[in-house]
Amino acid sequence: MENQIEIFKNQLENTLSISSEQFSKNLENQLNAEKLGYQNSSNETIFKGSNFIDDSFKKDLNIIWKENELDFKAVRRDLFFKNAKGELIKINDYQAICHDKKDELLNIPKMQYTTLQLDSIKKVIEEIRGQTTIESIMNVDNKRFVFNLAIDDSIQEVKKDDPHKLRLVIVSSHDSSVSCHISFIHFRMWCFNQMNKLKQSNPLVFKHTKSINDNVKNINRIIDFKKGEFTKSIDDYKLMVRKEIKEEQVKQVLENLFYEKWKNKKVCTDRVLKTQRDKTYLDLVEVKQIKENLEREFELNGRTAYSLHNAINYYYSHQMGASNISSESEKARIRMEQNYWGKNANIIDKSKELCLSL
DSSP states (O other): OHHHHHHHHHHHHHTTTSOHHHHHHHHHHHHHHHHTTOOSOOHHHHSTTEEEOOOTTOOOHHHHHHHTTOOOOEEEEEEEEEOTTSOEEEEEEEEEEEETTTOOEEEOOBTTOOOOOHHHHHHHHHHTTTTEEEEEEEEETTTEEEEEEEEEEEEEEEETTEEEEEEEEEEEESSSSSOEEEEEEEEETTTTEEEEEOOOSSOEEEOSHHHHHHHHTTHHHHHHHHHHHHHHHHHHHHHHHTOBOOHHHHHHHHHHHTHHHHTTOEEEEETTTTEEEEOOGGGOHHHHHHHHHHHHHHHHHOSBHHHHHHHHHHIIIIIOOOTTOOOHHHHHHHHHHHHHHSHHHHHHHHHHHHHHTO
């Protein structure tokens, strides 16, 4: 009940900065997420370019592609510049990649660049349709795409009424910002925390259509292997639930987790006198928020390593955001990208290792 009130409160606060149409979309996303067992709002439900899907009947992928405006091609166009005489001169080293239906510019890469069409992603999903269910599709200005798929029958409880789910995430882009790749990510359903990425000895990175065709035949085998890794990951969290921790151990984890942000750095104590002191982990904005989260986690789940890991993850999954960005949608997009393929993914995984080692 408290969690539902918190969800409603967050949605109510966000109505001040978003349109009624976007609010309705966010609410629909949240309702669809709750049908699948996710209780908290998330980057997937808040970001304006996301669509949480009820894919329980696994309808035709062509329909899903059309409903999410993915049925377009990224096509090559010639580039020109205008000289001092007003003449158009063709540029030979670079090309324009454009949306074939909207004729929008998506990218200006070198001539050697070949874009990976979304049809190729659709072929990957078709190949694994028997083992996965699409949960959400995130479209960032037709330039970057995230496909979140649940691995069927891969929900396990860490403790009573605390289910976790294994998902397969496909990321691709038309703007060269990220290579097309597949990750297996472990989510906590109660709070929609991204718990960790399952390690991959041979990560599936696709650079072009040929590499997709070469790898697609292995994907179902890899999914079976990841199910076993997921069970091991659940066992790790069960161990963390049983590990009671003291304040000194909280300090140890947070100091190590953010070591590079505070060690050998200074804090200005007086701008006029230009006095300084050594910076500590307690000066970090993220640590202040994490410690607030931790108090709530301790009340709900006890003073355990599991609570500490969740307090850290909740910050990166729901709260992180620059103060100069007012849009909740934009903050959600940045969190999502940092968590899936940016620096935050490493922080989340390192948090698990540190908490597990206590």
